[in-house]
Amino acid sequence: MTSLQHAAREVERSLAPARARDVVGAYLALTKPRIIELLLVTTIPAMFLAAGGVPDLGLVLVTLLAGALAAASANAFNCVLDRDIDELMRRTRRRPLPRHQVGTAAAVVFASLLGVASTVVFLVAVNWLSAVLALAANAFYVFVYTMWLKRRFSQNIVWGGIAGCFPPLIGWTAVTGELSWAPWVLFAIVFFWTPPHTWALAIRYRADYAAAGVPMLPVVLPAPGVTIRILAYSVLTVAVSLLLWPVAGTGWLYPVVAAVLGAAFLVEAVRLHLRAKAGLVDTELKPMRLFHWSNSYLALLFIAAAVDPLLR
Structure with a gap:
């Protein structure tokens, strides 16, 4: 060789x-x-x-x-x-x-x-x-x-997001072998959380979606119209998250954490809408702040739901 x-x-x-x-x-x-x-x-x-x-x-x-x-x-x-x-x-x-x-x-x-x-x-x-x-x-x-x-x-993610709502149902049935109202509340939390989370990302990449011909809401609607819908779904998310307290019979930890996290989530959604009303567009809107916070919000909320029964 x-x-x-x-x-x-x-x-x-x-x-x-x-x-x-x-x-x-x-x-x-x-x-x-x-x-x-x-x-x-x-x-x-x-x-x-x-x-x-x-x-x-x-x-x-x-x-x-x-x-x-x-x-x-x-x-x-x-x-x-x-x-x-x-x-x-x-x-x-x-x-x-x-x-x-x-x-x-x-x-x-x-x-x-x-x-x-x-x-x-x-x-x-x-x-x-x-x-x-x-x-x-x-x-x-x-x-x-x-x-x-x-x-x-343009409402693709509202109904398409249902697929991402199934994990709480799967986790619940893995333990109990049946469904009840509590996992459906968890399902609803993820359902209402998905549009604000996804639309914030879609605002950031609006030009990308437009170039690809995908009619995400920020592509077909001016920014203030998108952000007011983000705010509306954020309110619904927080309201449904508090519903888990009476439905699942949680202790004190979960509703306290849900209220604090929800308040912070709504503040960020309001700020995004105010920036949109002021005429800022795309990256100037800083939509990724809400996107990243929404990830933390969901994770911390569900962690609180997991820890709560350990304290009882």
Whole structure:
């Protein structure tokens, strides 16, 4: 072997781990891990609330695994179906499919295997009701939101966001095997929270959505019209969050935390609307302040719901 051939072999060996990491990273990116994290944040507290304390930790882990697989499957299918518009948007053009890091057929197989694995884990280790709810959430996200609502209606996220409301139902049924009013209140909290959260992001990337032909509300409506709706949904979110207190019979911690967090959420929504009324647009509106705060709001609210039964 010549020295040149030997050097080429050494270079090839050194690149192999990097290529493997790139492939794994590309498939992981298809699952949108940040979205999965947010969904799981609403699953665990529902399990604590349903158990009236600490649920079986083995059940928690297997439910999180199955839920993560289900969400990963739905997100991967979303990447496949949205690959054309993702290529047109600055925020999404670096996803694996627009960059041709993963083939379309391979992504479909990957998403399908994740969905099958999720259903098997739910059926074997949790229960059939949780499995059905997870399948319903995925079907709604892929077929109703991604394939129908997203590209046709300005209220797409209002109804499409229903898919993201299922994790509290799944967490509750994993523990109890049945549904009751409390998990539906948790469902409603996420439902009313989703439009302010998403529209704040859509304001920031309004030009991207417009270029891709996606009729998000900030694309079709002036900023003050969007922000007043953000404020209205924020009020509904806070009101419904306080409803959990009597419905679930929580202790003192949850309503106190819900009231404080809700007040802060409404202050930020009011500030955003006032900036819009003053004539500021796009990034000048600072919509990402509300977007990031909405993430913290939901996480802290659900953590309070999980901790509350531990104090009783």
